[in-house]
Amino acid sequence: MNNPVSVVVNGAKRSIVVGQGIxxxxxxxxxxxxxxxxxxxxxxxxxxxxxxxxxxxVRSCLAAAESVAGKKVETVEGxxxxxxxxxxQAAFLEKSAFQCGYCTPGxxxxxxxxxxxxPKPAEAEIRRELNGNICRCGTYPRIVExxxxxxxxxxx
Amino acid sequence: MDIKTRYKIETMDLxxxxxxxxxPSAHQFEWTRRELLALLGAGVLYVVSAQDADAQQPERxxxxxxxxxxxxxxxxxxxxxxxxxxxxxxxxxxAEELRLTPEKVRVQTCDTAxxxxxxxxxxxxxTPQTVPxxxxxxxxxxxxxFHAESMQRTVAASVTLTAPKDWKVLGTSLPPVSGRDxxxxxxxxxxxxxxxxxxxxxxxxxxxxxxxxxxxxxSAAEKVTGVRVVRNGTLAGVVAxxxxxxxxALRLLKAEWKETPLPAQAEVFAHLRKTAExxxxxxxxxxxxxxEQGSVVEAMKGAVRRHEATYTAEYIAHVAxxxxxxxxxxxxxxxxVHCGTQAPQVxxxxxAEAFRIPVNNVRLIVSNIGAGFGSRHRGECELEAAALARxxxxxxxxxxxxxxxxxxxxxxxxxxxxxxxxxxxxxxxVGWDFHNYNSGASGxxxxxxxxxxxxxFHKSDSPLRQGSYRSLAAVANTFARESHMDxxxxxxxxxxxxxxxxxxxxxxxxHVVEAGxxxxxxxxxxxxxxxxCTIEKDARLxxxxxxxxxxxxxxLLLLFDCGAVLNPDNLRNQLTGALIQGMGxxxxxxxxxxxxxxxxxxxxxxxxxxxxxxxxxxxxxxDRREVAPTGAGEAGITLVAPALANAWFSxxxxxxxxxxxxxxGEPKR
Numbered sequence: 001m002n003n004p005v006s007v008v009v010n011g012a013k014r015s016i017v018v019g020q021g022i023x024x025x026x027x028x029x030x031x032x033x034x035x036x037x038x039x040x041x042x043x044x045x046x047x048x049x050x051x052x053x054x055x056x057x058v059r060s061c062l063a064a065a066e067s068v069a070g071k072k073v074e075t076v077e078g079x080x081x082x083x084x085x086x087x088x089q090a091a092f093l094e095k096s097a098f099q100c101g102y103c104t105p106g107x108x109x110x111x112x113x114x115x116x117x118x119p120k121p122a123e124a125e126i127r128r129e130l131n132g133n134i135c136r137c138g139t140y141p142r143i144v145e146x147x148x149x150x151x152x153x154x155x156x
Numbered sequence: 157m158d159i160k161t162r163y164k165i166e167t168m169d170l171x172x173x174x175x176x177x178x179x180p181s182a183h184q185f186e187w188t189r190r191e192l193l194a195l196l197g198a199g200v201l202y203v204v205s206a207q208d209a210d211a212q213q214p215e216r217x218x219x220x221x222x223x224x225x226x227x228x229x230x231x232x233x234x235x236x237x238x239x240x241x242x243x244x245x246x247x248x249x250x251a252e253e254l255r256l257t258p259e260k261v262r263v264q265t266c267d268t269a270x271x272x273x274x275x276x277x278x279x280x281x282x283t284p285q286t287v288p289x290x291x292x293x294x295x296x297x298x299x300x301x302f303h304a305e306s307m308q309r310t311v312a313a314s315v316t317l318t319a320p321k322d323w324k325v326l327g328t329s330l331p332p333v334s335g336r337d338x339x340x341x342x343x344x345x346x347x348x349x350x351x352x353x354x355x356x357x358x359x360x361x362x363x364x365x366x367x368x369x370x371x372x373x374x375s376a377a378e379k380v381t382g383v384r385v386v387r388n389g390t391l392a393g394v395v396a397x398x399x400x401x402x403x404x405a406l407r408l409l410k411a412e413w414k415e416t417p418l419p420a421q422a423e424v425f426a427h428l429r430k431t432a433e434x435x436x437x438x439x440x441x442x443x444x445x446x447x448e449q450g451s452v453v454e455a456m457k458g459a460v461r462r463h464e465a466t467y468t469a470e471y472i473a474h475v476a477x478x479x480x481x482x483x484x485x486x487x488x489x490x491x492x493v494h495c496g497t498q499a500p501q502v503x504x505x506x507x508a509e510a511f512r513i514p515v516n517n518v519r520l521i522v523s524n525i526g527a528g529f530g531s532r533h534r535g536e537c538e539l540e541a542a543a544l545a546r547x548x549x550x551x552x553x554x555x556x557x558x559x560x561x562x563x564x565x566x567x568x569x570x571x572x573x574x575x576x577x578x579x580x581x582x583x584x585x586v587g588w589d590f591h592n593y594n595s596g597a598s599g600x601x602x603x604x605x606x607x608x609x610x611x612x613f614h615k616s617d618s619p620l621r622q623g624s625y626r627s628l629a630a631v632a633n634t635f636a637r638e639s640h641m642d643x644x645x646x647x648x649x650x651x652x653x654x655x656x657x658x659x660x661x662x663x664x665x666x667h668v669v670e671a672g673x674x675x676x677x678x679x680x681x682x683x684x685x686x687x688x689c690t691i692e693k694d695a696r697l698x699x700x701x702x703x704x705x706x707x708x709x710x711x712l713l714l715l716f717d718c719g720a721v722l723n724p725d726n727l728r729n730q731l732t733g734a735l736i737q738g739m740g741x742x743x744x745x746x747x748x749x750x751x752x753x754x755x756x757x758x759x760x761x762x763x764x765x766x767x768x769x770x771x772x773x774x775x776x777x778x779d780r781r782e783v784a785p786t787g788a789g790e791a792g793i794t795l796v797a798p799a800l801a802n803a804w805f806s807x808x809x810x811x812x813x814x815x816x817x818x819x820x821g822e823p824k825r
Contacts, residue, residue: 021400021403021404022400026399026400029348030398030399034341035341035344035347035348036340036341036342037341038345038347038477038478038526039347039479039555040477040478040479040558040759041477041558041758041759041760042557042558043558043758043759043760045758045759045760046477046759048477075341076340076341077340077341079340080340085336085339085340089339089340090339092338092339093331093335093336093339096331096332096335096725096726096729098239098332098335098338098339099239099240099241099527099729099730099733100237100238100239100476100477100478100524100525100526100527101239101334101337101338101339101343101524101526102239102345102476102477102478102526102527103477103526104338104339104341105341108339127767127768127770128767128768130767131766131767131768132766133767134477134759134764134766136475136476136477136527136529136737136764137239137527137733137737138732138733138734138735138736138737138765139729139732139733140736140765140766140767140770141732141770141773142729142732143767144767144770
């Protein structure tokens with residue numbers, strides 16, 4: 001059952017152990033020490049565990065580890081390149097679009113998936129896409145602003 | 157190396173800071189110095205002593221500031237960052253008084269072996285208490301001749317704080333100092349902490365909210381390789397080498413319980429009334445349970461008109477996204493726990509009592525918390541982790557699931573509030589009789605000039621485990637009071653804004669109501685608009701709301717005056733968040749249960765505010781530099797429910813007196 005398989009995480013080939021009950025979130029946090037993705041609910045309701053698999057937003061708490069075998073996984077840790085923040089990170093920072101910050105990695109990855117699909121989303125589209133992510137501190141208005149800023153669609 | 161050669165200890169006498177809830181630990185210097193060196197490196201450590209005003213108490217010792225050879229100053233605080241901006245605020249406080257740029261300041265949050273006891277991270281006290289304490293210590297250091305370059309210093313007897321008009325760092329929107337760590341995912345929370353050689357624990361939950369463990373059968377669970385079953389008093393659990401094995405073993409752990417039934421959900425309010433005690437006045441309490449003025453009995457007798465109504469609030473859950481977790485490690489009779497608590501000294505004492513060890517033997521290293529909202533005032537998870545670790549003799553990590561949070565945490569208290577008013581011939585309120593059952597005494601005070609009033613808090617037997625919540629009972633009490641004022645305004649044919657103003661003498665409160673009405677475009681008789689105002693923890697605020705069908709909040713405008721604003725952007729962020737969080741409890745949040753157990757155990761069964769719920773939100777700050785600032789993390793949540801209930805009445809002509817106002821239970825999206 002505990003078979004090692006290979007997966008590309010943030011551009012690097014990694015060997016992970018998969019098996020019954022092991023989720024992608026477990027792999028990231030416990031095997032690869034990538035703790036940016038968070039556990040919040042375990043049922044895909046809060047989005048704190050959101051990462052990209054083949055460029056699409058996935059709830060890593062629901063994804064079986066074996067489902068990513070041979071695939072490309074991207075996490076919040078991979079957004080920053082050589083000390084330079086990704087535009088979404090820079091925008092979240094500029095707008096202070098967080099309080100405790102626990103949900104931030106999930107929002108960043110969900111927003112990144114949206115912007116790759118729709119580079120200039122309308123505000124309604126941002127809200128719809130991110131409705132599956134919970135920010136319990138209630139920084140939603142700033143998150144919307146930050147995503148608009150990163151997408152270069154500016155202020156209302 | 158001998159630690160004493162590495163640290164010079166300076167002692168300074170300062171004005172008292174007034175955290176008075178828990179006595180600080182007496183002596184722990186040997187431990188402290190060792191840990192300090194590990195944590196902060198070499199440098200000069202400043203011990204700031206503060207005495208009680210009457211000097212009856214023994215001197216309190218607080219290690220407050222550390223200056224590294226590089227000139228970097230570290231502020232030590234027993235408080236915790238829960239997203240409220242503590243690190244940023246204390247950075248500003250120290251930078252201001254030391255005339256340093258914020259980059260030269262670090263903040264070390266709670267590690268009980270090192271940091272001073274600043275009380276719990278609760279009740280919006282960081283701004284009114286911890287900021288002044290840090291400013292005084294920093295100012296003393298400055299006056300003592302501290303220069304970052306030369307490290308010269310002498311001891312000062314008294315300090316002068318920088319006048320607000322001269323502030324260069326305080327009063328500005330310094331961005332969150334942890335911002336970069338947050339957006340890169342580097343910020344660590346409780347769940348991200350690991351300790352070498354740790355095992356993983358799970359605790360068996362009872363099938364019933366009130367249940368005593370009778371018998372545990374661990375024979376099947378123990379057959380799983382590497383699993384230890386732990387039974388200690390009321391606790392049954394398992395420990396394994398990894399989390400998944402522990403989960404597997406937990407499923408095999410069987411137990412018998414003695415269960416006590418809950419009242420049915422529909423019976424809860426009656427139960428709270430039935431089990432209520434008379435209010436008891438306790439001198440010096442932060443939230444007095446009885447507030448009395450004039451004679452409310454006489455006022456009722458002489459009333460030209462009376463109005464009475466009952467308001468209720470259901471239990472709701474905090475749902476900080478970061479579930480509780482703790483890593484406990486024993487060394488003989490010394491216990492170290494890595495955890496995320498808002499109340500380190502409370503949890504420390506709980507642990508000391510539970511394991512019958514001196515409180516100084518307990519060290520808590522507190523991580524950042526993925527938000528608190530009052531949910532982390534007790535040490536449920538820390539106790540469980542410590543019991544498991546003690547039984548197996550190794551460090552044990554216990555990470556609660558979301559279900560554990562709903563099953564073994566606590567809720568915001570349910571409330572029943574009876575309000576009765578007496579009006580005179582001029583339609584003015586002259587008698588105010590107000591009784592809160594079960595939820596608490598905060599927010600009891602009436603901000604209106606009413607000659608005769610009685611406000612009391614009755615303790616009751618709460619069916620569900622309950623505890624603190626952002627602003628405590630002020631949500632329920634303010635909902636009842638501001639709904640009632642609205643009812644009386646409408647009864648007398650008055651405009652709700654004008655009617656409130658007739659009863660307000662406090663000029664700052666008048667200002668937020670008047671300025672808010674103008675800004676909002678308040679119009680007499682206009683459909684769908686609601687207002688509420690309050691003085692909460694000494695802040696003055698007014699909230700204006702507009703609603704439309706189908707039960708949708710269109711916009712919210714908050715006017716907020718908490719005195720001097722220390723960080724405008726952080727304050728706006730806090731207040732906006734409080735409004736959004738308040739919408740959940742006002743509109744749809746409710747913990748469901750049957751006669752046995754809580755039924756809302758998952759986020760798919762407990763609806764929280766999401767982006768789709770967002771109205772237009774505007775927050776206007778009234779910055780009064782000359783007024784010492786009050787805390788502001790909580791107050792913003794108190795007006796949402798009444799403003800929405802009042803707006804709904806204006807829209808529909810239908811008065812809703814129970815929270816949540818609308819859909820309870822299942823999410824509707």
